Amino acid sequence: MSGAQPIHAELIAVIVAVSDGAPRVLTLSDGTALPAGPLESGHRSLQAGLRNWVERQTGHTLGHIEQLYTFADPDRSRAGRSISISYLGLTRETRTKLGGQVSWQDWYRYFPWEDRRAPAILVESTIKPGLTRWVDDAADRQSRAARCFALDGAPWNEDLALSRYELLYEAGLVREAARDGRPVHGDFAPGIAMTADHRRILATAISRLRATIKYRPVVFELLPDQFTLLDLQRCIEALAGHTLHKGNFRRLIEGQTLLEETGTLATGPGRPAKLYRFSAAIRAERA
Amino acid sequence: MSGAQPIHAELIAVIVAVSDGAPRVLTLSDGTALPAGPLESGHRSLQAGLRNWVERQTGHTLGHIEQLYTFADPDRSRAGRSISISYLGLTRETRTKLGGQVSWQDWYRYFPWEDRRAPAILVESTIKPGLTRWVDDAADRQSRAARCFALDGAPWNEDLALSRYELLYEAGLVREAARDGRPVHGDFAPGIAMTADHRRILATAISRLRATIKYRPVVFELLPDQFTLLDLQRCIEALAGHTLHKGNFRRLIEGQTLLEETGTLATGPGRPAKLYRFSAAIRAERA
DNA sequence: ATAAATATACTCAATTCGAGTATAAGGATC
DNA sequence: GATCCTTATACTCGAATTGAGTATATTTAT
Structure with a gap:
């Protein structure tokens, strides 16, 4: 048995936003790759390294991120082994510095x-x-x-x-x-296929996110400051991939202390809806 | 910014068993450290490397294992950076090759x-x-x-x-x-404190395991081939850290297809209880 | 024989859940 | 201005689940 082995660490990011009723993921190379790059000696931590790569490659600044999974490739190449560490980040879609091959893609293009x-x-x-x-x-x-x-x-x-x-x-x-x-x-x-195992990592993110929204208020990061109950419902439906019963959803939300009314109303077709924001306690918990 | 950095990967194992109503964890150094060792070039995968280290250090052969978390130390020492990848394994306690400083410890000694x-x-x-x-x-x-x-x-x-x-x-x-x-x-x-961040890793394992037993039949790995409903209940109670209502627990279990009767009865004080085993479908799913 | 310990089986009310109906309030159309 | 379309909000109701309790059965130990 040979001794400890110097290896190389790769950081891979699944950055998710929801817009127009679709969950979207930030991609490179015309939608065939996720933002990724090696851990460098200037990086203070894995998270810091990941933020740095996403910002360099896409111009996007990340909020809260969460680790997904770590795997090593089989030790075939003598060039040295590589370990991949993947993260999930939630954010709101921005148009900054897109163009080139950077784009937001509906995740159901990969998993219809x-x-x-x-x-x-x-x-x-x-x-x-x-x-x-x-x-x-x-x-x-x-x-x-x-x-x-x-x-x-x-x-x-x-x-x-x-x-x-x-x-x-x-x-x-x-x-x-x-x-x-x-x-x-x-x-x-x-x-649509992706490079290396990026599609598998995206599937990991979907599974994790769907399991998480059931018991933790993470959608918070995906919505604007003010939103209607239907906005919130559509956002969760987009992630979960199935529709919810409107009345029961309202009952569930109103039975918690998750939201508070802003006092203003949304405009649009139909009766105006009350606008809500996440309560101060919830917002504090994320920071 | 400096370029990609060669690093060193450390594998850390939380191996859990339940005996005499206590969840126990496999430790080294008189209970102050978890089994751990570097990823070596002979290791086919992270999992394989971990199995190898646990077996070398404790003589214990592992069944199903699950990844917990990966973290990097801050890049302080010029000697090179290290990444730690932790795993959770469930098993039954064996006496093989203990002695030395290898022992099973009640996990509540670390988290009363x-x-x-x-x-x-x-x-x-x-x-x-x-x-x-x-x-x-x-x-x-x-x-x-x-x-x-x-x-x-x-x-x-x-x-x-x-x-x-x-x-x-x-x-x-x-x-x-x-x-x-x-x-x-x-x-x-x-x-009791542990070396490095091993106690934090153990806490991660406890959280993960407690969350998992609620929706997946993982206790399967912790129990012998045949057991009574009370054995199963005590095992789950030991992990969860609180007691359950006997009647409701029975109702829950019997409402699933998790178990099948063996036809034999357990002996002991009090009325003999039916012995059960996990159903074939459940066992197949783990393999 | 009796007590102690455990197993097994019901009961019952409170709560939650899934699905449906009814009414209110805006804009758009004619 | 009446009508329709769209969305918001509010109830209703039965089914299913849950939490907690009681009653009875079957064994070993004294």
């Missing part, structure tokens, strides 16, 4: 099957046939496929975004599987 | 305030006074302290184990804070 706000026909029509062929190859695959994609009457669980991507990868139904030399079982599922 | 299965007097008597002094120094500390330690009638949330440790560290109420040169605000809270 994850959006079930409209009736979901995609799984039945496109994914199920490929999975069925793959399932036939081994016994224990059946229940996994059913659980991930709600195949045999099982309920859809939005938190399983990562498991679904991993399953499609294993089943050879996404382009990255073919690129990595794995066997293919049919037509690829719709959805 | 986390055990609320018996009436919790510790917070009121010991922690609250120190926190009160610390809170007086700044305004926003009040609500944080109250939320973490259920001070002003707020409910106790067992998932906040990490937040509680971090708060005590900030407030200078654990020994590690004094060791690191931070200001102290009163007597230290009870609980």
Whole structure:
């Protein structure tokens, strides 16, 4: 066994905003890569290094960020091994310094099957046939496929975004599987591929975010200072990928101390809605 | 700004078992350190490296492990920077190759305030006074302290184990804070210190595990092949740090497809209980 | 035989949840 | 100005879940 090994650390960022009812992710290279760069000796911490790279590459300044996952590539190249550390950041979309190959992309372009706000026909029509062929190859695959994609009457669980991507990868139904030399079982599922494992990291972010919004008020970072209850609902629906019952959503929110009224009203079509902001206690907790 | 930096990766393991109604963690150095070692070029992956170190240092072979958190030390020493990647593993306690300084330790020795299965007097008597002094120094500390330690009638949330440790560290109420040169605000809270930030990593593991058992059947790895419903309940209570209502617990478990009866009965004082095992579907999912 | 300990089975009210209906208040159209 | 469309806000109601309690059964120990 050889001794301790000098390695190289790569920082990768999933920066999410919600606008026009779509969750968007900040990308490079025309939507095929996430902001990323190596940890440098000038970086005071992993977080600081990540902020620095995102700012250098996209001009975007980050607020609160959260660690996602760390993985190492297999030690194949003698050039030295690399470790990737990924982070999730929530923000509001800005137009600053975009252009070039920097852009905000609707995350459902990469994972069309994850959006079930409209009736979901995609799984039945496109994914199920490929999975069925793959399932036939081994016994224990059946229940996994059913659980991930709600195949045999099982309920859809939005938190399983990562498991679904991993399953499609294993089943050879996404382009990255073919690129990595794995066997293919049919037509690829719709959805755009990304470089390296960036699409897998994005799936990790979606899973994490969907699990988090259920018990922590993180949407706070995604909304403007003032917003209506429907704005808040649409924002959560965009992330979760399914619609909510309006009355029940209001009851849930109003039963908490999350929001306070601003006293002003929003304009637009229909009856004007009260504007809210997040309560002082919630805002303090993030800082 | 200097370029990419060669670094050194350290793998740290929190290995948990439950025996005699206590959650135990596998330690080195008479309970003051967790198993750990550098990633080496012979290691095929981070997981493989971790398994290798735990086996070398403690003789223990691991089952399923899960990543906890990655952090970098500030880049102070010119000797090179180090990144620590921590993992959580669940297992059953074995006596193999213990001795030396390897031992299983009740995790509540490090976090006495986390055990609320018996009436919790510790917070009121010991922690609250120190926190009160610390809170007086700044305004926003009040609500944080109250939320973490259920001070002003707020409910106790067992998932906040990490937040509680971090708060005590900030407030200078654990020994590690004094060791690191931070200001102290009163007597230290009870609980044993560990080397470096190992106690913080252990707190991370507790938080993660407590959050996970609520929606995933992970206890599976902690119990023997056959067990009674009370065994299962006691195991979960040990991890969660509070007791459960027996009837409601039974109802919850029996309403799922988690377990199947073995047909045999346990012996002991009192009426013999049915023995159960985890259902085949659950076991398959872990493999 | 009796006590102590544990297992198992119900009961019951409070709360939460999912889904629906009804009414209010604005702008746009004719 | 009447009508329609759109959105906001407020209730209602039954089903399901939850928290807490009581009652009975079956064993070992004394």
